[in-house]
Amino acid sequence: MSEIQLDYRADKAEEITDVADYWALLKPRVMQLVILTALVGMIRAGSEMHPVLAFTALLCISVGAGASGALNMWFDADIDRIMTRTANRPVASGRMRAGDALAFGLFLSVASVLMLGLTVSWFGAAALAFTIFFYAVIYTMWLKRATSQNIVIGGLAGALPPLVAWLSVTDSFAWEPLVLVAIIFMWTPAHFWALALYKDEDYRRANVPMLPVVHGRAHTKHQIVFYAATLLPLSLMPTFMGWAGIAYGVVALVTSCWFFWSCFRLYGVAGEVEVRRAKKAFGVSIIYLFAIFFALLVDGLFHVA
Amino acid sequence: MGCSMSLDLKKRRERRNLVLLGLLISFVVLFFVITIVKLGGNVANRPL
Numbered sequence: 061m062s063e064i065q066l067d068y069r070a071d072k073a074e075e076i077t078d079v080a081d082y083w084a085l086l087k088p089r090v091m092q093l094v095i096l097t098a099l100v101g102m103i104r105a106g107s108e109m110h111p112v113l114a115f116t117a118l119l120c121i122s123v124g125a126g127a128s129g130a131l132n133m134w135f136d137a138d139i140d141r142i143m144t145r146t147a148n149r150p151v152a153s154g155r156m157r158a159g160d161a162l163a164f165g166l167f168l169s170v171a172s173v174l175m176l177g178l179t180v181s182w183f184g185a186a187a188l189a190f191t192i193f194f195y196a197v198i199y200t201m202w203l204k205r206a207t208s209q210n211i212v213i214g215g216l217a218g219a220l221p222p223l224v225a226w227l228s229v230t231d232s233f234a235w236e237p238l239v240l241v242a243i244i245f246m247w248t249p250a251h252f253w254a255l256a257l258y259k260d261e262d263y264r265r266a267n268v269p270m271l272p273v274v275h276g277r278a279h280t281k282h283q284i285v286f287y288a289a290t291l292l293p294l295s296l297m298p299t300f301m302g303w304a305g306i307a308y309g310v311v312a313l314v315t316s317c318w319f320f321w322s323c324f325r326l327y328g329v330a331g332e333v334e335v336r337r338a339k340k341a342f343g344v345s346i347i348y349l350f351a352i353f354f355a356l357l358v359d360g361l362f363h364v365a
Numbered sequence: 366m367g368c369s370m371s372l373d374l375k376k377r378r379e380r381r382n383l384v385l386l387g388l389l390i391s392f393v394v395l396f397f398v399i400t401i402v403k404l405g406g407n408v409a410n411r412p413l
Contacts, residue, residue, distance in 0.1 A: 078377050079384045112402045116395065179399050 077160065081150035085133055085161055086126030086168075093349065094125040094221045097244060100353050101222030101237050103360040104303070107229040113180055117228040120176035121221055123168050124188045128217070130165030131196040134158055136204070143262035165196070176228060184228025191220045205267070208274040215248030216241075239297045243352065246294055250287040250323060251345040253280050257326070257338035277334075281326045284341070288323040292316045295352055304359045311355040319348040 098121045102114055109117075133140065133151050140152035150156040169192050177185030199214030207213075219241045226237035256263060256270040257280060263270040272280045295316050299309035322344040325337050 077381075079381050110402050112398050116399060179403075 077150070077156045081156050082164060084150055085130040085156070085164060086123075087129035087132075088126075090129060090218070091122055091126055094218075095122050096350065096353050096357070097240065098122070098221040098225035100356045100360065101225035101240060102229050103357060104222075104236060104240070104363075105226045105230045105234075106360075106363070109180075109229045114229060117176060117180045117184065117225060120172045120180070120185075121188060121224055121228070124172035124176075124192050125221065127165050127168035127172060128192045128195040130161050130168065131192075132200045134161040134165055135196070135200050137161075139205075139266040139268060142266040143259070145259055145262055169196075181228045181231050183231050184224055187220065187224040187227050191217050191224060194220075205269070208269045208271045210269065211252045212249050215245055215252075218248060219244035236298075236301075236303055239294070239301070239303075240353075240356070242297075243291065243294055244349065246287055246290045247345065247349055250284045250291075250319075251342065251349075253284050254323070254326075254338050254342040254345060256280065257284075258335045258342075281323075284323045284326065285320070288320045291348075292320060298356065298359075304356060305362070308355045308359040312352055315348050315351045319344050 095118065098118055102118065107114075133149050136146075137149075137151040137158055140146035140149050146152060151158050151161045169189075173185050173189045173192070176188055195214070195217035199210065199217055203210040203214050222240035222244075223237040226234065253271050256272050257277060260270065260272040260277075264273050271283060292313075295312040296309055298304035299306065299312065319341075322337070322341040326334065326341060329337060
């Protein structure tokens with residue numbers, strides 16, 4: 061009886077999996093950020109690569125990022141189901157079979173790495189493979205459930221796209237993309253802990269050791285403010301080192317101060333006000349990173365031109 | 366109820382197939398263009 065029911069459910073899951081669910085598996089909102097940051101890495105590299113090949117590199121990096129998102133949703137379906145923020149994801153909600161998500165993620169991982177290697181650069185392809193491995197295995201399968209520093213170390217995967225893009229179009233190493241990686245790396249903890257401050261109950265129920273769950277809200281706020289503060293000098297580095305102009309420097313200074321202020325305002329408040337300010341800080345963090353990288357993109361286009 | 370459900374499933378399956386077809390054609394075109402770009406003018410410099 062139970063076997064028949066299981067078979068029926070499995071068949072049904074396959075039948076009702078919509079294209080939109082496969083799209084959701086790629087985490088399209090995260091992908092937007094990956095595309096922007098990788099594009100900045102590509103433009104700043106100043107390579108004279110043919111636009112078709114540059115587009116192919118960007119496509120492979122985006123699909124690789126999407127693939128690691130799919131692998132994340134496959135592995136994390138059990139905890140996604142418990143958390144309100146993620147309960148409606150395709151695998152967690154039962155609209156897609158876990159095996160389909162795994163196959164989709166693995167196929168796209170291999171395809172994106174192979175395509176980047178065969179058409180653009182094996183150096184870039186190796187970096188993309190490492191990024192996918194780091195996100196899917198090191199972060200998702202290990203760190204996320206093991207330590208409160210999960211998103212600090214795991215954040216490296218999300219920070220790497222500018223470096224992957226740079227390596228792909230130049231086939232050589234340089235220091236400038238590492239500054240871009242460092243900006244995203246130091247931004248990630250403040251971004252996710254602001255979210256964790258008002259979604260801590262989700263993480264607690266799912267037994268995910270996010271910082272507010274393990275070390276409390278006061279400690280989390282100190283850490284958020286610390287990481288936001290490091291972004292002020294770090295985001296100005298491209299101007300100090302002569303890679304970007306004054307206009308970028310002004311954007312970086314103003315938005316970094318704004319982000320820092322939105323985090324600093326978390327001190328001394330609790331309850332409803334704290335939740336409201338944490339949501340505000342989370343929103344500002346997204347605008348902040350888009351603004352920084354958009355300014356770098358515009359600056360890079362003028363430099364290249 | 367059963368009839369409308371199967372119609373919905375049919376629509377979804379059709380949409381999935383159309384998207385796959387679109388992706389397949391896009392990739393064929395992309396690989397063709399990449400090949401032309403990589404060959405560049407070298408295709409003319411071969412012994413006939």
